[in-house]
Amino acid sequence: MADPSSYRPKPGDVPDCPGVYRFRDEHRRVIYVGKAKSLRQRLANYFQDLANLHPRTRSMVTTAASVEWTVVSTEVEALQLEYSWIKEFDPRFNVKYRDDKSYPYLAVTMNEEFPRVQVMRGHKKKGVRYFGPYGHAWAIRDTVDLLLRVFPVRTCSAGVFKNAARTGRPCLLGYIGKCSAPCVGRVSAEEHRELAEDFSDFMAGRTGTYLRRLEKQMTEAAEEMEYERAARLRDDIEALRKAMEKSAVVLADATDADLIAVAEDELEAAVQIFHVRGGRVRGQRGWVTDKVEDVTTGALVEHALQQLYGEESGDAVPKEVLVPALPDPVEPVQEWLAERRGSNVSLRIPQRGDKKALMETVQRNAQQGLVLHKTRRASDLTTRSRALEEIAEALDLDSAPLRIECYDISHLQGDDVVASMVVFEDGLQRKSEYRRFQIKGRAGGTRLWHGEGQDDVRSMHEVITRRFRRYLAEKEKTGEWADGEDVPVNGSPDGSLDGAPEGPVDALVEDDGRPKRFAYPPQLVVVDGGQPQVAAAQRALDELGIDDIAVCGLAKRLEEIWLPGEDDPVVLPRSSEGLYLLQRVRDEAHRFAITYQRTRRAKRFRAGPLDDVPGLGETRKQALIKHFGSVKRLRSATIDQICGVPGIGRKTAETIAAALAQAVPAGPAVNTATGEIMEDVEEAPPATTAGDAETPVPTSVPDDRRGQET
Secondary structure (H helix, E strand, O other): OOOHHHOOOOHHHOOOOOEEEEEEOOOOOEEEEEEEOOHHHHHHHHOOOHHHOOHHHHHHHHHOOEEEEEEOOOHHHHHHHHHHHHHHHOOOOOOOOEEOOOOOEEEEOOOOOOOEEEEEOOOOOOOOEEEOOOOOHHHHHHHHHHHOOOOOOEOOOHHHHHHHHHHOOOOHHHHOOOOOOHHHOOOOHHHHHHHHHHHHHHHOOOOHHHHHHHHHHHHHHHHOOOHHHHHHHHHHHHHHHHHHHOOOEOOOOOOOEEEEEEEEOOOEEEEEEEEEEOOEEEEEEEEEEEOOOOOOHHHHHHHHHHHHHOOOOHHHOOOEEEOOOOOOOOHHHHHHHHHHHOOOOEEEOOOOHHHHHHHHHHHHHHHHHHHHHHHHHHHHHHHHHHHHHHHHHHOOOOOOOOEEEEEEEEEEOOEEEEEEEEEEEOOEEOHHHOEEEEOOOOEOOEOOOOOOOOHHHHHHHHHHHHHHHHHHHHHHHOOOOOOOOOOOOOOOOOOOOOOEOOOOOOOOOOOOOOOOOOOOOOOEEEEEOOHHHHHHHHHHHHHOOOOOOEEEEEOOOOOOEEOOOOOOOEOOOOOOHHHHHHHHHHHHHHHHHHHHHHHHHHHHHHOOHHHHOOOOOHHHHHHHHHHHOOHHHHHHOOHHHHHOOOOOOHHHHHHHHHHHHHOOOOOOEEOOOOOOEEOOOOOOOHHHEOOOOOOOOOOOOOHHHHHHEO
């Protein structure tokens, strides 16, 4: 716990003007971002007597180790910068609303040649028109099913569309009249786009004109005694009216507005949003947040507006936003919303009439959302807290292990050895910090270590060493080493570290507050294995001089917990929440390791002799195979013949010829079902050749244990 007076800036150093400030912890990670009309006055509030601070604010200032600020010219700029930094740094003490699910939208892909109607979730894409969000995907499908009778827009995937165009036969929807079948040319691209525009206009609320037009056409058809056409139009009108009934009119003046309500207590707040378009409720969503600081309802509304409209523009920001309380001050927020929309936005509290009545409905939904969230979370929080306490008690830790890292080694009969690192914080997965490793003790799938049963142990030692060497290097970079302290060698055993996250790999960054690859230590390291693996992990930490991280191993056979230097394991009851959490952590590490190992193995079996040619990309490889027909014919070709392939110069041709001359030709292909050697095949694929065939897999072995895969 830090003393706020140790990093308190001098009053004269803080400017008395608008700006954005950041609190950082001892690891230089940004833990809180805020804005202020006067930086001097706002920051002074954080450095008063701790007893006068809100408990969560007190926790923030004692966790922080420094504070810095950036001056801006206006409060609107401060609002924009605050939003950008919260998105970038994800500070743990900021108010962050979280959806209890990813809400589905009805989307029309107007950015395609043949627009498609579909259900979409996640980030919005440019050129796509969205309607919603809806509470359930089935609600979208019911609406679309009714409207396709009148607006037969394409709903199929790109693969189905291309296959229908290739075969000249539409899908089932095309045969039953719920798709205009542009794939087979029944309508042109322009006619199909007009259908998509009509569909979008109807969903946007412009329903009256279209219904009147259909009624007129029905009357004309009846007068001309075209009764079948009139009956079809009558059914179309009925289908549209059924679709309209699903969203009743709530505001008679066809208003476009968003209504935001907040329900809160001392610990949490729930936000409910109703999206009203054309006077009808077109979508609904709800958010919940922990109140990690002492904030007013107006501040909660401001944060909700930032999250709701921070990445929107144009008509996605409505003309009117109705809220239960106004931010203080309200002018910068209104100006910011107007910039996002491109025209004026009214931000106000409804006082009377239909809008006030609808706001009360939204408020009741927010209250119910908060009650439901608390009912769901009470058991979850209690269970996770009990699990962490049981682990701390069983392992004799000073405190509950809020960050747990688990490591597992995976290979197939000693080949393609990889390792995984998974992270659990506060009992929950932190997938953004998962990492995976290629074991450097082997090269090209060849064993470099010998001795049965020792490879996993040495691999574990290597992975733990590489991970915590990088941690110590980051610690040195941030200036946390004391004078005279022995600084370890930077990097992995070979000077590099190839740990890669499950998602995109983050570049190491210098002191900017964003999470780095291995910058934060765990309180507990769990390894998948027994005494040998635990001893290897502890030895790696001892060699690096790290003595403040606990180590344990979870053996699969009896699910016992092994501690370094102990002859007997710790056995937790089968009903223990702590044991269940450790099993979840271990199983997740096992899943992540096996997934990576299978990916590498598949890549190795798909490799061919052309993969070793430097500077030869996938496009030119395909051009070579297409020109010669097989690698065997390419191997027998002359340099001049290789130069005849478009894009292949003489120097590249010489390199290809030299590489193929050194490569060992593949053996004859074998039919694995009959054992027959197929002499007429010119070049067998690597995975089925006699020399390179994969070890047969017994069908009775479970999928994740085939071929002794670990």
